[in-house]
Amino acid sequence: MTLVVQMQNAGTTSSDPLLSYTVTTTPSPLKASPENPTAPEEIGEIIIAVARQSGTPADLKSIRLKVPAGTMSPDLATDLAKITPRISLTGWSVHLEAAAKEFVFTPTASHTPIGPETGFTIQLSDIPVSRKVGTAPITLTESSRTGTSAFQDREAVFNIGKFPADFYMRNFLCEPSIIANGGDVELTWERSANAKYDLLYPGVERDVTDRTSLRIEGIKSDTTFYLRATTGDPTNPVTRILSAQVTVIKPDLELGNLTVHEGLQLTGPASAMVWQRIQYSEYAGGLTTTAGTDGFLVVDINTRGCLKVYSQPRGSVLVESTFDPELGKWVNPSATFPVVKGSEVSIEIVKAGQDGAADVVWFSLGGVKLEV
Template sequence: MTMTMLAYTVLTDPAPLEASADGRSPSMGTVYLVVTNTRKAVDWSTIEVKVPVGKGAGDLTQNIGTITAKGEYTDTQSGTQPVTQSVKVRRQGNVFQATPQTGRRARFEPGDYMVLTLENVTVAPTAGLAVLTVTETIRANTGWQINDAAVPLVKTAPKEIPAPRDFRPDKAMLDDGDKLTLSWEGSADFEYKILYPGAPQPVPVTGRTWSPTVAPKRATTYILIATSGTTPKQEHFLTTTVQVRNPILESLTATTGIDTPWVQGTANATKGRVTFTGTGVEITGNSGGQGTVTADKADLNGVNTTWVQGRNADDGWISFPQDGLRVHQNGRDESGNVSAHGGHIDVVHAQRIHGQDPSDGWISFWQHGLRVHRDGQKIFGAVTLSKVDLRR
């Protein structure tokens, strides 16, 4: 049996090669054929590498045209430092032939080595053992020889696509006007979609980043859906939540209460504020001063206030001094009128009492008693009685 004069070893990147699979990107790799001389110096003219082409278990690739080849010879003996020079490599069909760069033949010294590299190999879709056939043309003591060697390499079954990971927002807390960008790590063999509240169906995504056309107005959870094109399909779900510093809610229902120091109107409103204190609430306007409460009716156990006025600025008003109450008119401090159907009063202090019409009579009070006037003037009037019972 004829032995080759040179030794041949195959290495691959990745190691081992992974067979291609339907529904995902082709599996690519690089094959390195390392040629070494472990015996004595020989001359060589060609080294050919035959690649099995097809889809089967014994084939390396089904597309020989994607492969690019190169060769390098390293001289480790001639000088103090190894010297590497190029080797000519050309393809004929499915055979790659290496020839010396310096001429028709070259010396291959013991300890020297050559590396033939096949790059961009599209790996065949069936796992198995592929065998490269190496043919060397070598000059030995008996003359030129042509020797063959079989160099095997393994293609493993394709592994499951790694699950996507690190689904994250660029900002965990958004302010008004901020743009949101979501990103993740994952294989290009997945089809990606994002689902979020308000979207009727998942939104298709290209690349590994995505931004909503409208930034969220409140805390929102986004779901990343990754689906493979393989059979059976792989499907993964990842979630991430974005918080909004000043959320906008359509409605809010709290079943056990709301704890907050204050409540304020929106930016488009007047920004009146209700503040919760230890004794109740305080109402302030948009300037920070005391504000106004508008209601149809109030049912209160008590009211503490310095004054009460009608809704218009020139309406009458009531103030509450220490000795009782005072009625004012026209929104000013001048005394006003009280109109009532009846009243029950223990004591009445008044300068005079007048009828309801301006021309009615009236009674004034002086230190000796009372005076009766008529026609709304100071002219003395009459008193009409059915009976008088005077006692001294």
């Protein structure tokens, strides 16, 4: 089983990679080899999935992968010559430049165009993992260009953790996963004793090293909890993060800045507000209706995917899951849309992940529910 360690997205500056990279490891996480030099080494594998997210192809001349090797904490492998490198691009080959500690991937032709439909993988198998716990930085350098410009080296760095052999952190659960506003949850997890553990959620960072459970009370809005483990040498620690979520029925709604174009009239006392929850998976074919009153439409994506929401005055907006490289996971968004009385409201699935489910909540400011 693999775990997304980090994703490097193509950026906008001249030195940013033109391709995007997702790194996974097997096992997850990698285990440092025993410190006893006579003991067999732990074997690991790294797979890098590569894609071009822009619609404009990029020319790729080479990829160099610098892997630190040796006996120190920042070293990934004990011996690069034992690693088996592969690339899935047709017509490409790879060789090891031992002095530079780099695997160099090159095409038979001068370069290869990489468009949004041309995904490929780079694989490092049979890695004899270093015997020191710590984080090893792997540097990837692509030589690439767009159009007829000169090829340029563009760099991305991925930090790969090597954990103690007996380390584990698993089964991080939040129960119940759906609660009423102001309800409580019980967080539970399993972990080894050789790490420091912290629980993080909005506005809170709490040391839970001596615990395997914690009750959180009075939750008023959807919340993601993160359990972070840190171990190894303080000068070069390794960190692993798991997450769990709770959904709140009728959550407190906090707005920062709300900009309304073309006017929005709010009428009626606060007691006239009606709250209506629509489980969007029941309307997978699309939802189109007319608002009988002014109000707010709140859309929460529950599984990785993308919805197109149309309302007035905001117009058409895509609500899409995004990958957070710092957390190493996909984040499902929430979006709020002001709606004018008498205007059309529509929602359609643009890209579904898993079952494509979403929660749609309608806050009517005139006491009228949406007809669905």
